[in-house]
């Protein structure tokens with residue numbers, strides 16, 4: 001099924017084995033907890049750009065967040081794979097346009113396609129659809145394949161081929177992860193077979209997976225702050241006390257316990273993949289007293305059953321579960337309530353289940369948490385987020401309308417009416433930041449250690 005839609009390069013859908021291992025090894029080297037710290041300059045650049053865009057057109061906040069996420073990944077600085085230890089590089093070194101960028105639009109459609117067809121909750125994945133002829137009425141699946149395959153291929157093919165082309169033409173492009181990896185591959189006497197495909201897939205999936213799920217987390221953070229203004233007030237207070245007049249960097253993360261708790265709570269409260277990614281059992285197994293025959297598809301319920309207003313009796317009968325993993329009482333009382341405090345209590349550990357399980361756990365989790373921290377801390381340092389007003393000046397009520405079925409994040413764009421205002425007084429740092437910082441300035445080595453003052 002994933003193959004029909006063009007998602008065969010998606011590591012999450014690869015069966016366990018050597019091919020998967022080669023990809024996951026590359027991703028771990030790229031996104032492990034230490035490596036992600038070295039990408040701060042790219043993140044800061046995208047983050048400061050986001051603050052400026054929010055100042056110009058706050059009503060388009062979700063587009064700005066989506067664009068900034070894409071920009072971070074495309075412009076990612078990295079020291080990747082043992083071969084490239086010399087200097088930080090970029091993944092593709094391709095610029096994303098602030099408006100109507102083809103690759104940003106394509107990732108939107110491709111991820112929507114995965115949500116509509118492959119991820120749990122969609123019947124299409126249970127049938128051998130490739131054998132169903134097109135002319136049979138009532139089977140829209142083939143149309144879906146037509147609609148989604150091209151964008152899914154595009155987000156991996158186009159940036160990769162652009163780098164290949166630039167190389168062949170000997171164009172003066174920034175050295176990127178992709179170009180350096182290819183260069184090195186050509187010097188190897190006995191490369192592993194299909195190494196070029198591993199490089200291409202790894203870069204492609206970092207873009208597709210990273211841009212989608214992290215975007216979802218960021219939007220949910222915005223929504224939570226409007227639904228719970230007392231939480232937003234506490235975030236402002238903590239950020240002001242710790243940071244004073246400057247914007248945050250990753251180094252501040254350790255000094256902002258309430259803010260960290262807020263990020264964890266957003267991911268626990270509304271995980272981007274509420275049913276994670278389904279996997280098939282490699283062997284017969286027994287778990288919790290249940291016999292799981294080899295080949296069974298196992299779906300982990302991070303947050304699904306709990307949010308159904310009337311959980312299916314059939315589902316509950318077969319699973320004997322009525323509470324999702326992220327609604328477990330180990331996270332404290334009232335698990336449905338949004339309450340960052342729960343992660344400040346002694347003995348409550350940060351949740352990991354929103355990132356999946358066991359050896360299939362998300363390799364991008366450290367990167368995602370850092371991005372969430374930097375983007376949201378910067379936004380809250382500068383802005384106040386409130387419901388938008390209607391024509392009579394009344395608040396338009398913001399309701400919590402997340403639909404937990406597969407990948408739903410791109411739907412969120414149309415759901416919320418929210419305004420973003422610069423905070424009063426001297427909080428309005430962003431308008432004093434020169435636009436040069438965002439467009440052309442590349443921070444020098446070590447510069448990211450210094451807190452940007454916003455007064456350049």
Ligand code: HEM
Pocket residue numbers: 011012013014024027031205206207209210211213214217271272273276277278353354355356357358359360361362363364365367368369
């Ligand atoms: C808040 C952001 C994110 C969330 C909530 C998230 C969540 C998840 C979940 C639930 C899974 C399935 C794990 C399983 O099968 O048990 C997964 C897998 C994966 N994620 Fe993420 N993810 C996020 C960000 C990222 C980023 C930034 C990347 C970029 C590298 C990424 C790359 C992947 C990959 C490659 C897999 C497949 C792993 C495998 O099957 O072995 N994710 N993610």
